[in-house]
Amino acid sequence: MDDWLIWLIVAAVLGVAELLTLTLALGLLAVAAVAAAVAGVLGAPVVIQAVVFVIASAAGLGVVRPIARRHISQPPPLRTGTAALVGKQALTLTEVSKRGGLVRLAGEEWTARPYDPDLVIPADAEVDVLAxxxxxxLVYPRE
Incomplete structure (x- = not known):
């Protein structure tokens, strides 16, 4: 069996293992095995193929993997607009019932309703914004 074919089999096995584990390392080793297979197709001896595999593996694991991990582990995007108000604390300015009411939320007056339609929240009560x-x-009284 030709050397380059063995490298392609190794690359396929590593590629499948990467799909199962999602480590980012085995996929880079699979790419290095493909590079070694290309060297084998070009007629390089087995020692040179192994050197190509080692150099490509070191470059992938030392350079590409840290960059990829940084991009994967970025913080979640900032919530803006009304989505940023969910979870905030507010103060009722008037009685809040299913018919409506007013709350002071983030320095502004907002129309409000209780999250539970059967609740009646008195004025000057602290509430959480649920939606x-x-x-x-939509608010709920703080315990």
Whole structure:
């Protein structure tokens, strides 16, 4: 069996193993095995093929993998707009019932309804914003 064919089999096995483990390392080793297979197709002796594999593996694991890991582990995007208000604390300015009411939320007055329609929240109560529907804050009293 030709050397380059063995390298391609090794690359395929490493590629499948990468799909199963998602480590980012085995995929880079599979690419290095393909590079060694190319060297074998070009007529390089086995020692040169092994050197190509080692150099490509070191370059992949030493350079590409850290960059890829940094891109994968970026912080979640910032919440903006009304999504940023969910989870905030507010103060009721008027009684809040299923018919409506007002709360002070993030320095602004918002129309509000209780998250539980059967609740009636008195004025000057601290509430949590559980959701925003259009321009209405759905609130629940703090314990």
């Amino acid at each position: 925003i529907e259009g321009a209405i804050a």
